[in-house]
Amino acid sequence: MDGGQGPFGGGYSYTTSGFDGFGDFGDLGDIFSSFFGGGFGGRQSTRKNSGPKKGADLNLNMDITFEDAFLGVEKEVTITRNETCDTCHGTGAKPGTNPVKCPQCHGTGQISQVQNTILGQVQTTRACNNCHGTGEVITDVCENCKGKGTIRKQPRIKVKIPAGIDDNQTVVLRGEGEPGTKGGPKGDLYITLRIKRHSIYTRKGNNVLCDIPITITQATLGAELEIPMVDGSKEKYKIPEGTQTGTKFTIRNKGFKYVNSQSEGDFIFTVQVQTPKRLTKEQRELLTQLAKTMNEQPPVKKRGIFG
Ligand SMILES: [Zn+2]
Ligand SMILES: [Zn+2]
Structure with a gap:
């Protein structure tokens, strides 16, 4: 599916499946028609490869960070392609x-050939191997490109990656592929993004998910948390008293942008209540007092470990 024009305009578009070009299939029909054309008295077709032909597409992969996919980023890539010889x-x-x-x-x-077959005489036409179907030969070759008309170059290309792009989505740069022949258009450059895993956040659709550790007192009494957002900012969020571990909270519209629209996904965090592993002497006494009020068995004091 072609996502249409992206937010940057000017020849960028975004696809999820990689390719939308069928440039080379045009030749197939011409091969058949040139084969059958002569023998059955049909029209004489002009071979496609003697006319303008679109240049080949180029494909490459690019790794970007989770934050780059979230915020959008401009990158530079070095590609290797043929470019028209300046000389x-x-x-x-x-x-x-x-x-x-x-x-x-x-x-x-x-070059036309007449062959005798069981169907009678069949005229076949193939591209001339002397001029490769161009009809022209070069007697004095260009010294710069050795007659090829193109030079291998490694240009650096700027790539605008839109905010919200997902893993395995492709940015298409029209006309940044190989040059066409006989005045045909340039091919396109397909860049498939691979988004690196993040240590805190994961992505599900356009939602951002993460775990937020809280203390037993925050969970019990309620608290105002400062939640770290993907863009580096902090969002204040009040959790109620009596919050259970594993409870999910949603901050609306703080997830990934949708590439081709103005809306965003959500930021969903799951609180994880942390049972303290070490307590100060004061904390231990307070908790022991608390335990008594809750009709619980006070913890057995292990001598030596906590003093
Ligand atoms: Zn020829
Ligand atoms: Zn040249």
Whole structure:
């Protein structure tokens, strides 16, 4: 599914499934039509690869932090791709010279053959192997690109990652792939995000989940907690007296943004009551007093450990 235009505009879009391009499938039909075309008296088709062709798409993965996915971030990546040669502007011919008509196919880019089969004569057409279907050959090659018309380069590309992007979602940069041929458009760059695990927070849908430790007195008497948010801010939240361990509380609209809308998920924290492992002498006495009022057996005092 293509998520449409993202919040940054200008050729960014976001997909969940990776690819939405079917650029190469166009050739398949032409291969069939050029095969069948001649033999059965149908139309003569022009081979697609002698015309403009879109450049190949590039794919890469990028690891980002939980916070980067939450807040959105701009990153730079170095990619390796072919770029149009500056010296010959992609023709592959030495500046000042021009490609000449291919002598083998006389500039058509195609070689036709007639074969005798059980169906009668079948004319097949294939791309000329001398000029690779272009109809032209270069006699004086460009020294910069050795006649290829392109140069291997490693540009650094800025990538805007929108707030709210999820693991395995893809940012598409239109026109940042390999160059097209014969004036065809450039391919696209697909960047699939992998979001690193966080030590405190987890994500479920667009909700942020986390555990918040509280003391037995906070749980018993109620308390105003300061909850750390993913963006580094703190939210005050009052829990009531008599809060049980494992109780979930929700702070609305403090979760992940939805990439293509204005709404947000929630922040849901689960309180975990911490039973104290060490007490001061005063705390122990107070708790023992408390225990007596609750008709409980006071803890057996172990000599030596707590003094
Ligand atoms: Zn060149
Ligand atoms: Zn040729």
